[in-house]
Amino acid sequence: MSRIRLGLKDRRSPAQGEVRSSVRTGERNPGFAIPKALLALKGRWNSAINLTKRAVGVRSLRRPFRPRAREGGWLSQGSAQFSLWRTSLHPGLGYAGLSGRRLFARPRLLGVLTVRAACSAALLSCVLFGARIVSASDATATSPPATESTASATARPVSWENSPYRILVYVLLDPAPEWRTDRRANLLTEIRSQSQSLIGGLWQLKVVDAPPELKWNTASEIESVATDSIPQAALDHDKVMLLGILSPGSGRHQFQVREFDVRTRIWGPAYVEVPRPGSDFAQEALRALWKAFRPLVRIDEISEQGTVTARVRGGDLPPAMRRLELVSPGMALRPITRHFDRNGRTLGDGVFPVAWTLLNVEDVTGATAKCRLFTGVEDPLELKYDGRTEYLGIRTAAPTNSSTELMIKARGPDGIPLEDLEVFGQSPIEKTPHPLGRTDERGAIKIEAASGIELEMVSVRSGGELLARFPLAPGVEKRVVVEVQDNGRRLETGELVARLGEELIDLVAQQTVLEARFQRQLVRGDLDEAERTLGTLKTLKTSESFLKSIDDRRAALPTAASDAAAAAWLDKRLEEIKPLATKHLIDSQVVARLQGVLTSLRSR
Numbered sequence: 001m002s003r004i005r006l007g008l009k010d011r012r013s014p015a016q017g018e019v020r021s022s023v024r025t026g027e028r029n030p031g032f033a034i035p036k037a038l039l040a041l042k043g044r045w046n047s048a049i050n051l052t053k054r055a056v057g058v059r060s061l062r063r064p065f066r067p068r069a070r071e072g073g074w075l076s077q078g079s080a081q082f083s084l085w086r087t088s089l090h091p092g093l094g095y096a097g098l099s100g101r102r103l104f105a106r107p108r109l110l111g112v113l114t115v116r117a118a119c120s121a122a123l124l125s126c127v128l129f130g131a132r133i134v135s136a137s138d139a140t141a142t143s144p145p146a147t148e149s150t151a152s153a154t155a156r157p158v159s160w161e162n163s164p165y166r167i168l169v170y171v172l173l174d175p176a177p178e179w180r181t182d183r184r185a186n187l188l189t190e191i192r193s194q195s196q197s198l199i200g201g202l203w204q205l206k207v208v209d210a211p212p213e214l215k216w217n218t219a220s221e222i223e224s225v226a227t228d229s230i231p232q233a234a235l236d237h238d239k240v241m242l243l244g245i246l247s248p249g250s251g252r253h254q255f256q257v258r259e260f261d262v263r264t265r266i267w268g269p270a271y272v273e274v275p276r277p278g279s280d281f282a283q284e285a286l287r288a289l290w291k292a293f294r295p296l297v298r299i300d301e302i303s304e305q306g307t308v309t310a311r312v313r314g315g316d317l318p319p320a321m322r323r324l325e326l327v328s329p330g331m332a333l334r335p336i337t338r339h340f341d342r343n344g345r346t347l348g349d350g351v352f353p354v355a356w357t358l359l360n361v362e363d364v365t366g367a368t369a370k371c372r373l374f375t376g377v378e379d380p381l382e383l384k385y386d387g388r389t390e391y392l393g394i395r396t397a398a399p400t401n402s403s404t405e406l407m408i409k410a411r412g413p414d415g416i417p418l419e420d421l422e423v424f425g426q427s428p429i430e431k432t433p434h435p436l437g438r439t440d441e442r443g444a445i446k447i448e449a450a451s452g453i454e455l456e457m458v459s460v461r462s463g464g465e466l467l468a469r470f471p472l473a474p475g476v477e478k479r480v481v482v483e484v485q486d487n488g489r490r491l492e493t494g495e496l497v498a499r500l501g502e503e504l505i506d507l508v509a510q511q512t513v514l515e516a517r518f519q520r521q522l523v524r525g526d527l528d529e530a531e532r533t534l535g536t537l538k539t540l541k542t543s544e545s546f547l548k549s550i551d552d553r554r555a556a557l558p559t560a561a562s563d564a565a566a567a568a569w570l571d572k573r574l575e576e577i578k579p580l581a582t583k584h585l586i587d588s589q590v591v592a593r594l595q596g597v598l599t600s601l602r603s604r
Contacts, residue, residue, distance in 0.1 A: 160298055161316040161367035165203050168237040169289065170210040174219050176247040184209070190282035198286060200320030210242070219244025222256045223270050235262050241289055253281075255288040261296070264336050264394055265351045268294050269476055271399045291397075295326040297333060297369055299391040302383060306373040308359055310393055315367025327369050330428075332454035332473050333359040333393035335381055340388055354380050358471040359393050360428045360455050372428065374457055376470030398449040398475025405479045406472070407444045408460060410486035410565075417443030418486065420494055421467070425456040433459055449475030462489045463497070463573075488569025492557055497573045500550060504577060508584045511540055515586065518594060527602055534594055543585035550574055550581075 171188060173179045188207040195205040210216050215229045222244050234240050244256035253275055259268040271292045275284035297310035312327050319325075327333075335357055339350030356376035363370040371393070373381070383391055406423070410416040419441050424433035427450075436458075439445050447456070453474075460468040460482070467484040514537040521530035541549065554574060 159316075160311055160313055163313055164201055164317060165239055165293075165295075165314060166237045167203055167205050167239045167241055167293075168234050169205060169207045169241045169243055170214060170216070170234075171207060171243045171245070172210040172216055172219050173245045174247045187282060187285075191285055194280075194282045194286050196320075198283065198320055199290070199324065201317050202314050202319050202324075202326070206237070216242065216244075219246045219254075219256050222258050225258070227260070227265065227267070230260065238262055239293075241292065243285060243289060245285070252277075255285060257288045257292040259292045259294055261294060261394060263296065263346060264338060264353075264392060265346060266336070266353070266394065268292055269397075269399055269402070290324070291399075294395040294397065297327065297393040299335065299381075299383065299393060302373065302381060308371040308373055308393075310359075310369045310371060312364070312367045312369055315369075325364075327361055327364055327395070329361050329363060330452065330454065331361040332396045333361065333371065334396045334473075335359055336392045336394060337381075338390050338392055340390070342388075356470045357381065358396065358455055358473060362428075374428075374455065374471040376468065396473040396476045397454060398473060400451075401449075402475030403446050403448045404472065404474045404477055405444055405446055406458070407442065407479065407481045408439055408468075409443055409481065409483050411483040412486070415483070416486065417441070418462070418484070419443060419490065420462075422461040423447075424459040424461070425472075426459070427453045427456055429453075433457075447472065447474045460484060462487050463494055465489075486565050488563075488565035488567075488572075490563065490566045490569075493566050493570040493573075496553060496557060497570070497577070500553075500574075500577055504546070504581055504585075507541055507546065511537065511586045514540075515594075522597065522601065527598065530598055534591075534598060537586070537594070538591060541585070542591065543582050543587045546581045546585055547578055550578065 169191070171191075173184060188209070192205050192207045195203050199205075211231060213229060213231055214225060216222070216225050222242050225242060230240055239262060240260040242256075242258045242260075246254040246256065248254075255271075255273040255275065257271040257273065260266075261268070269292075271288060273284070273288035273291065275281060296313045298313065299308060299310045301309040303309075310333075314326060335354040337352040337354065339347045341347060354375075357380040358374050359371040360374060361369050361371050375381075381391065408418050408421055408423075410418055417439075419439055421439045421443070423436045423439065423445050425436045425447070426433040436447055437445050447458075456472050456474055458468075458470055458472045459466060465487055467487065468482055470482070472480065514533055518530055518533045518537065521527075521533060554570065557570070
């Protein structure tokens, strides 16, 4: 059988030619796959009809049949490829070239049979070809989304770097006489238009009034809005932002802004902004929205050295103003593992933030960001692509003048607060850590958000022993609870060990000085001064008396009697001090020997 693979011979309009070129390049474009397939199906049907007419009989059949290339060729659908094939039928008998000679006679009976065979073949060919079209469409639908239309499966796909953020803004204005209906409508329209001129194509903004089902009563209650109260239609966007406008009780308005990322199902912190005097009100509202906005990156690679390569969503879209940067060096990102369905929608329980891990952006080139991985756990992130999983990073910026209360507790069912722990912080640009303070009786310490520093590597120490080390974005979360292994050190026991250590050092220094002075005085023959020096030396604790004081003070400590972990830690530290006291302190025998030397010299 002679077969001819048809090429894409475009004789149509330029618009249809663009569709063909996009299909030929292998670009995944489900929106244009069905129209292209229908064109090819129509061409195949017309070809079958023409073959049927030729089989019935026309004078031109005495010329040899030359099949023409029609609609067909390679049709790319994701990873699947299909080639359409034509079979060259000879008029009258069916297949040409079987006997190597041309047949010009056409019996009537043979012609009728050929008509039926040709019609059946045409119908079967159309059915099979339609089935292949449907299977190709299904294969494209089930393949992992290559673009970022998370909410709509029918939107024309674009690349991650060229995907704008589709943002729905809910606006709630506190009741005030100044907010008439027409002014409210004008404000919403003005915010949307200002977004196009100030931010540009990075945002596709839609601004509406907050619906009642949001259960958002006043602008100041912005943090009370729950995820399940967001309308289902709002989840077709990439982000949902809340903009509350408080009435000027103190003479100036106030903006309350918060962002919900639909893709990761994570709320951002609440921002409070005050519009600048004399500025455009819609522009100030847009400035507050930009501060609360958190861009996304998609993680592509993690090296063994902890360098993360990520692509910024919308990174290739130029902003309307150059000073607007989606991602810049110094920003902190929280890595997230996300699982989605065949339509690209996030699964109900498919979002998993990577625990105790943050990314610090070090360099941005175009839409590619190079980050450094900071973590407090071993092997925090392993990239395993299965077609329904992606690894993202979302910015973790803190509002101005915000802080985080870090609470440190002992690991276990009791969760005992650990007091008097030393806490240090170190930013990515610092070479050595700096002290942040000590935990109080609740095991808590307040860490302020520093300007320009979005990430701190926090170290927790107890008596010189490192208990924990983890990254923290100060101000993003109001409270962070850390459970560490309790080494037994408490405030009372720690203070006792510290005092004993200092006391031991002082005693050794004083005894060493007095003993040396006593010997010099004996050499010079100044016996009266030597006797006074020896008297001073006798007032100091000897090694025996020092060891006895250690036991007495340990027995009087109530923490050592009631807390087994504290008692174990204390006994361990005391056992380290006792040998030092025995080795370096003067015992009672040495004092008696010195007294004997002085007495013998006086008797001469």
